[in-house]
Amino acid sequence: xxxxxxxxxxxxxxxxxxxxxxxxxxxxxxxxxxxxxxxxxxxxxxxxxxxxxxxxxxxxxxxxxxxxxxxxxxxxxxxxxxxxxxxxxxxxxxxxxxxxxxxxxxxxxxxxxxxxxxxxxxxxxxxxxxxxxxxxxxxxxxxxxx
Amino acid sequence: xxxxxxxxxxxxxxxxxxxxxxxxxxxxxxxxxxxxxxxxxxxxxxxxxxxxxxxxxxxxxxxxxxxxxxxxxxxxxxxxxxxxxxxxxxxxxxxxxxxxxxxxxxxxxxxxxxxxxxxxxxxxxxxxxxxxxxxxxxxxxxxxxx
Amino acid sequence: xxxxxxxxxxxxxxxxxxxxxxxxxxxxxxxxxxxxxxxxxxxxxxxxxxxxxxxxxxxxxxxxxxxxxxxxxxxxxxx
Amino acid sequence: xxxxxxxxxxxxxxxxxxxxxxxxxxxxxxxxxxxxxxxxxxxxxxxxxxxxxxxxxxxxxxxxxxxxxxxxxxxxxxx
Numbered sequence: 001x002x003x004x005x006x007x008x009x010x011x012x013x014x015x016x017x018x019x020x021x022x023x024x025x026x027x028x029x030x031x032x033x034x035x036x037x038x039x040x041x042x043x044x045x046x047x048x049x050x051x052x053x054x055x056x057x058x059x060x061x062x063x064x065x066x067x068x069x070x071x072x073x074x075x076x077x078x079x080x081x082x083x084x085x086x087x088x089x090x091x092x093x094x095x096x097x098x099x100x101x102x103x104x105x106x107x108x109x110x111x112x113x114x115x116x117x118x119x120x121x122x123x124x125x126x127x128x129x130x131x132x133x134x135x136x137x138x139x140x141x142x143x144x145x146x
Numbered sequence: 147x148x149x150x151x152x153x154x155x156x157x158x159x160x161x162x163x164x165x166x167x168x169x170x171x172x173x174x175x176x177x178x179x180x181x182x183x184x185x186x187x188x189x190x191x192x193x194x195x196x197x198x199x200x201x202x203x204x205x206x207x208x209x210x211x212x213x214x215x216x217x218x219x220x221x222x223x224x225x226x227x228x229x230x231x232x233x234x235x236x237x238x239x240x241x242x243x244x245x246x247x248x249x250x251x252x253x254x255x256x257x258x259x260x261x262x263x264x265x266x267x268x269x270x271x272x273x274x275x276x277x278x279x280x281x282x283x284x285x286x287x288x289x290x291x292x
Numbered sequence: 293x294x295x296x297x298x299x300x301x302x303x304x305x306x307x308x309x310x311x312x313x314x315x316x317x318x319x320x321x322x323x324x325x326x327x328x329x330x331x332x333x334x335x336x337x338x339x340x341x342x343x344x345x346x347x348x349x350x351x352x353x354x355x356x357x358x359x360x361x362x363x364x365x366x367x368x369x370x371x
Numbered sequence: 372x373x374x375x376x377x378x379x380x381x382x383x384x385x386x387x388x389x390x391x392x393x394x395x396x397x398x399x400x401x402x403x404x405x406x407x408x409x410x411x412x413x414x415x416x417x418x419x420x421x422x423x424x425x426x427x428x429x430x431x432x433x434x435x436x437x438x439x440x441x442x443x444x445x446x447x448x449x450x
Binding site: 013014015018022024025026027028029030031032033034035036037038039089090092101103106107110111114 | 159160161164168170171172173174175176177178179180181182183184185235236238247249252253256257260
């Protein structure tokens with residue numbers, strides 16, 4: 001299985017993540033990309049600032065990858081990348097890409113991976129509004145509106 | 147809601163599809179990419195050839211987009227692209243990209259979109275092996291191994 | 293009436309467009325029957341195919357008018 | 372013993388690394404207690420934070436050795 005895990009100070013690329021998991025036996029690639037949105041609870045977001053415990057975060061990414069490989073043995077590639085520092089509206093902060101022979105495994109593993117990442121990846125997010133800032137904690141699964 | 151639907155004779159780009167659905171209110175982008183894999187039922191696949199009823203296929207794509215918008219009203223953008231002609235191993239034949247404020251809707255809508263597309267998009271696939279060829283029909287939902 | 297063929301139906305008939313004679317007020321099912329009689333090569337595929345009229349899937353009892361674009365759509369394989 | 376702080380804990384303490392005195396054989400929970408006593412600014416966050424030792428999440432009863440890298444991890448917000 002191909003794998004790629006990265007905490008990056010620079011911009012993330014969906015195409016780059018996809019190329020990391022490409023495999024001739026894969027018929028499916030599922031990718032999730034989290035981007036900075038312009039509002040939270042009705043307040044205007046100017047930008048986000050992410051801070052990571054970098055060596056642990058890259059280790060946790062690899063653990064998530066191994067969990068995925070155990071749950072979905074057909075998976076042929078996993079890439080997880082998270083950005084640190086300032087991330088402006090519309091820019092990606094996280095990418096999870098999974099390849100597999102069939103779409104069911106790729107889609108399920110990708111969705112599970114981003115859920116798991118939000119639970120255990122040692123990364124912190126500060127939302128910077130036009131008139132203040134706040135450290136935003138992830139909610140438990142199912143805690144966000146659909 | 148942003149939307150983009152295309153039957154294309156040229157290569158598909160994941161990054162291009164993602165940019166079509168980008169929206170400042172979107173915190174999530176889910177994308178599925180179907181690629182030619184090198185084997186089917188143990189036979190070596192040399193390449194695929196796709197044929198589309200183009201005007202109807204683009205219309206069906208738009209119908210799938212409208213169904214998604216009805217089922218997941220928070221969705222902010224949908225892009226669906228399918229390639230025709232020869233598609234070599236590792237190259238994308240189809241891309242579905244969905245943006246939404248939250249990941250649950252983006253992931254669910256993307257997965258539903260590719261399932262629906264495989265049911266009703268008027269496109270036909272010929273698998274060309276090293277020693278023959280066959281028109282490959284999509285199986286009903288749940289008919290593929292995980 | 294002209295009928296468009298796609299994928300394996302096009303290949304089996306050796307043409308992407310064929311013609312069948314049907315009376316005025318004929319239905320989509322009448323066109324399929326006429327195709328079965330005239331193009332034996334399509335016999336295996338037609339019962340498993342759907343019919344589209346003017347870019348939309350239709351039922352067999354849909355009546356056709358002059359100028360309608362009729363197409364035979366074998367089981368699809370996109371994705 | 373040196374303790375690394377991240378995110379809101381780092382900001383509250385005004386430093387990304389603080390020191391606490393704990394006896395030999397102390398546990399992760401002992402370090403948290405020592406931090407609570409010495410850095411009141413962390414009092415609200417510590418009960419909701421997890422402890423990592425040598426890049427792995429640990430329970431409070433994990434015993435620490437010399438040279439261990441100890442970190443306080445407030446509720447995460449990645450993604």
